[in-house]
Amino acid sequence: MKGFFQEVYGIVAQIPGGKVATYGQIAMMLGRPRGARMVGWAMAGVPQELNLPCHQVVNQIGELSPAHVFGGEGRQRALLEAEGVTFNQSGKINMKMHLWQQDI
DNA sequence: CATTTGACTTTGA
């Protein structure tokens, strides 16, 4: 009974600290190159008990998710900074530096 | 069962 959500959780749980992954990347791992929305949507249904690094999952341009999701405007950014993630002048993640690449 | 929505990506102008 492996649901879509469970697969997403598995991938997100594999994201190493200090790194970030994109929705499209995760979606592709699940075999859904166009299922990026589903990944983000799955994140919305993630039980907080799983301690999934959902803050490490961002969009392609390295921008953080809408504030209302984390319950604060600088919430996600604070978590990322605590992990050592750096931001550029545009307030986005330095993807060149922190993009999680399995195929290194 | 059909319609709407959603933490996105890609393509076109």
Next chain:
DNA sequence: TTCAAAGCCAAAT
């Protein structure tokens, strides 16, 4: 190069 619109899949209503 940047901005706007379409596309996509799954869950919720």
